[in-house]
Amino acid sequence: MNLSPSKASQPALRYLLRVADTCLIHAQRLAEWCGHAPVLEEDIALTNIALDQIGQARAVFAHVAALEGAGRSEDDLAFLRIEREYLNPTLVELPRGDFAVTSLRNLFVATFQTLLWSALRDSKDSEVAAIAGKSIKEALYHQRHAADWCVRLGQGTEESQRRMSAALELLWPYVPELFESSAEDLEAVHTGLGPDWSSLEGEWRQEVQRVLDEAGLAPPAPSRFRSSGRLGRHSEHMGFLLAELQYLQRAVPEGRW
Amino acid sequence: MTEQKTEWPLWEVFVRSKAGLDHKHCGSLHAVDGKMAVQMARDVYTRRMEGVSIWVVRSDQIVASDPADKGMLFDPMEDKVYRHPTFFKLPDSVDHM
Numbered sequence: 130m131n132l133s134p135s136k137a138s139q140p141a142l143r144y145l146l147r148v149a150d151t152c153l154i155h156a157q158r159l160a161e162w163c164g165h166a167p168v169l170e171e172d173i174a175l176t177n178i179a180l181d182q183i184g185q186a187r188a189v190f191a192h193v194a195a196l197e198g199a200g201r202s203e204d205d206l207a208f209l210r211i212e213r214e215y216l217n218p219t220l221v222e223l224p225r226g227d228f229a230v231t232s233l234r235n236l237f238v239a240t241f242q243t244l245l246w247s248a249l250r251d252s253k254d255s256e257v258a259a260i261a262g263k264s265i266k267e268a269l270y271h272q273r274h275a276a277d278w279c280v281r282l283g284q285g286t287e288e289s290q291r292r293m294s295a296a297l298e299l300l301w302p303y304v305p306e307l308f309e310s311s312a313e314d315l316e317a318v319h320t321g322l323g324p325d326w327s328s329l330e331g332e333w334r335q336e337v338q339r340v341l342d343e344a345g346l347a348p349p350a351p352s353r354f355r356s357s358g359r360l361g362r363h364s365e366h367m368g369f370l371l372a373e374l375q376y377l378q379r380a381v382p383e384g385r386w
Numbered sequence: 387m388t389e390q391k392t393e394w395p396l397w398e399v400f401v402r403s404k405a406g407l408d409h410k411h412c413g414s415l416h417a418v419d420g421k422m423a424v425q426m427a428r429d430v431y432t433r434r435m436e437g438v439s440i441w442v443v444r445s446d447q448i449v450a451s452d453p454a455d456k457g458m459l460f461d462p463m464e465d466k467v468y469r470h471p472t473f474f475k476l477p478d479s480v481d482h483m
Contacts, residue, residue, distance in 0.1 A: 168394070170415050170426040177429050274425055281418070 137196035140316040143216060144323060145196075145257070146206070147313070147359055148245065149189035150217035153207055154367075155238050156182035157374050158225045167228055174274060178235070181267040188260045208378035212367055219356035220303040222367045229282055229292035233300055235275035240336050241307055242268040244329040253321030276340045283344025293346055302354045308333070309359070396445040397423040399430075401437035409441050417442075 159179035166172035190203035221238060225231050246268050249261035282289040308330035317323045341348060356364070377384065394416040400409035412431050417423035423442040432440065451459060463469070 168416060170417065170430055173433070174426065174429040177433055270428075277422070277425065281422075 137198075138316065138320075140313040141320065141322055142193055142197055144313040144317045145189055145193050147216040147218075148249075148323075149186045149193065149206070150215050151221055151238070151242075152182040152186035152189070153374075154215070154217045154370065155221040155234075156180075156186065157370055158221065158223075159231070159235075161225050162231065175231070178271050178274070181264075181271065185260070185264045185267070188263075189257075192254075192256050192260065204378065204383075208375050212363055212371055213361040215358075215363065215367070215371070216361060217358050218303070218306045219358035219364050220300065220307065222358060222364060222370055223300070223303065224366055226296065226299070227292055228278075229289065229296040230299060232275055232278040232282060233293065233296040235271065236279050236337065236340060237300065237304065237307075239268055239271035239275050240333055241329065243272050244332055245324070245326070248324040248329070251321075252323050257322065279340050279346075280344045283341070283346045290345070293344065297341075297346055298349050301348050302352045303356050305351075306356045306359060309355075311359070394418050397427075397442045398445050398448065399423075399427040400441040400443070401427070401431055402439040402441075403437055405438060409439065412436070414445060 156179045159175050159182065162172065162175045163179075164172065166175050186207065187203055190206045194201050194203050194206060220234065223230075223234070226234075243265065246261040246265040250258055250265065252258040252261065279293065282293045284290075308327045310325050310327040314325040314327065318325050358364070358367070395418075396414055397417055397420075398414050399412055401412045402409045415423065415426050415430055417426050420442060424440055427440045427442055431437070
């Protein structure tokens, strides 16, 4: 079945925007490495991952635009919403940090996306299932690439271990937000659109723990801190990120290349 | 104090563009080990659908002929056209010969 525009509920659109925004904002941070990665080969690898993420975001934005039937394009959704309308978890908008922070975040996000796309392949929305079928292959590679780096850096020199530990301290508190359940999640389960994100937590923790064990890294104790990007309440970094992301589209509205 | 090596070893990359063809040398890259070299090769050399299989080999493991021996090694073949199987007619259905 393909959801017709009239059947697409607000919660369903928000659920899908959350998926697309996670890809888009993650891509924006990864793209910042272009020309700055530690070695040429990794520069290309990170940029490839960023482009994969943009491709995934585009596919979902285009689908949301069609379901919404409000005359907005994928570009409108990507570039012309205000900060509060972006629904990505805070994790992906945090500054790119050093290569350790980037590698660890890549691990967190890629592990999450392998589980999410894997589950979305069973979506009752055939378009979403098709996007997921294509994206899962990309996500599996991103996950392997990131896990590899985390292990190398964790087992590397004193300096790389120190930086990985610092990255883990920094990013770990932003993990629980990925797995919070919400009204959108419950409706997505009910309509068969996709999984409740909270259902992905067990496997995510198992896989990430496996990598951290191999890397010789231990996460800090859980904290009470809860980020809230998925609700549109972002960190102070998001405004700056959007200023850069949206600049061209706002300076040259509907510009074409 | 031991000198810290800052340069990763060089690897030669061979890519097979489709099943049935042979791997062709397409360039080189720096990587810590074979596992990383294959991943890097995937990202650097196959991002436009160039390949279905990758080989990497440490550049320092390649034993090469000496350019100074070129005359001795290769020139004698110049006048031996009879070694080319050009006198056979191949059926159209045989590709890649």
